[in-house]
Structures are given as structure tokens and as C-alpha cells.
Amino acid sequence: MFGANEAATESLKQLQEIYNNSEVEVKISNENAKLKTPENAIETYRSYADKGGGRWKIIVEKNNKKKEYNSSSRVIKITIEGEEKADPVTLMSALKQFLERDEEI
Numbered sequence: 274m275f276g277a278n279e280a281a282t283e284s285l286k287q288l289q290e291i292y293n294n295s296e297v298e299v300k301i302s303n304e305n306a307k308l309k310t311p312e313n314a315i316e317t318y319r320s321y322a323d324k325g326g327g328r329w330k331i332i333v334e335k336n337n338k339k340k341e342y343n344s345s346s347r348v349i350k351i352t353i354e355g356e357e358k359a360d361p362v363t364l365m366s367a368l369k370q371f372l373e374r375d376e377e378i
Contacts, residue, residue, distance in 0.1 A: 281318045281320070285326075329344045330342070330343040331343070
């Protein structure tokens with residue numbers, strides 16, 4: 274989806290072929306607060322969801338306080354100024370610039 278990482282797309286597609294599922298939910302936790310979260314292992318799925326393939330939620334607990342982060346709170350609105358805003362080339366260019374900028378975040 275919009276250039277999302279192929280590894281996430283392919284693995285989710287394989288699960289759907291095997292189980293005929295319409296949704297996948299993954300929960301990873303460690304009761305001792307020693308969870309390893311390597312960015313490259315998580316990023317492909319976060320990117321996939323952020324680009325329209327689903328949604329994500331992360332709950333972080335520190336000092337007995339929980340903080341929730343989710344894809345709903347990451348909604349970003351793009352405004353294109355000017356008369357040419359209905360032009361498909363302009364729209365695609367603006368979308369491409371946004372996606373490239375989002376990959377840097």
C-alpha cells in the first residue's frame with residue numbers, strides 16, 4: 274500500500290491465504306518490563322498500517338503509569354493551495370512529498 278514495506282504486505286497476505294482472515298491482531302508483552310523492540314522488526318508493520326493497511330496501538334508502562342500511542346492520533350491533513358490543486362499530477366506530487374517526509378519521521 275503506497276510503497277509500504279513488502280515484507281509486511283507479503284506476510285499478512287500469506288496469513289490471509291492460510292486462514293482466510295480479515296484481520297490480524299498481534300500482542301507482544303513482557304511482564305518484567307524487559308521487552309525488546311527492535312525498530313526494523315516493528316517498523317514494516319507500523320508503516321503498512323500508517324499507509325492505510327490497518328491500525329496500530331502501543332501501550333507503554335513506566336513507573337506504574339500507562340501511556341497509549343495509536344495510529345488514530347497520527348492523522349495528518351494535507352492542504353494543497355492554488356488553482357491547480359485539482360490537477361492529478363499536482364495531487365500525486367503532493368502525496369509523494371508527504372510519503373517521503375513521513376518515512377523520515
